[in-house]
Amino acid sequence: MKIKFAFISKTGRRSNNEDYVKVIDKSDESRWLGVVCDGMGGHAMGEVASETVCNAICDYWERFTDEDLVVKARRACRSASAKLDELALGTNHVQMGTTLVMASIDGDTITITHCGDSRCYLMRDNELVYQTKDHVGDSFGWEIVTKCFFSYKPEAAVPEIAQFPIQAGDRILICSDGLYKSIPPQILKARMMDDKSPEEILDVFDFLCEKSGDDNYSAIMAFVE
Secondary structure, eight states: EEEEEEEEETTTTSSSOOEEEEEEGGGGGGGEEEEEEEOOOTSSTTTHHHHHHHHHHHHHHHHHOOOOOOOOHHHHHHHHHHHHHHHHTTTTTTTOOEEEEEEEETTTTTEEESSSSSEEEEEEEEEEEEOOOOOOOOOEEEEEEEEETTTOOOOGGEEEEEEEETTTTTTEEEEOOOHHHTTTTTHHHHTTSSSSSHHHHHHHHHHHHHHHSSOOEEEEEEEEE
């Protein structure tokens, strides 16, 4: 198995970038991990929260290679939630939060894990196989995230997990809401399947987000070969 991938993370029209992106490529061992976290606006230290959760997830994934994949995803999220609580405790109980979406490939299986409104898309043969469902609700006309990593709220960090067999030709997009909200859904899916490299597809997304977006935007584009 070989995974070709590229990623971007841009500030957009905001003053700072609260997204955090990380890829661990161990495709020579038939293992690969991509993570996008989006620090929650309206709260302090969003960029710190996203980095903390992303790194905690990645650290757990690298240390525990023999666990059942679903169990591993859940435990990685619990570990990340605990790390965020430790950070909050050490910073005078600052309230901070982040979304999470990650895709891990182990052998011939992809495990997609998410909390919040960052997304993962899995495309095969020009068809959408799977798209994460945003964890959002409505409060007096305001959209609120109903699942996330937030200091001292481990009950909110219980992820939704889906698994699928993976095969050559599959394409995976992992992104923050700043990206998909800037691109019409049908255009986003069509561009995912363009006869271009991951870098070139992300260049198109970058252009569209610069033109129409008003938020940080981050994405990982991966091809299974």
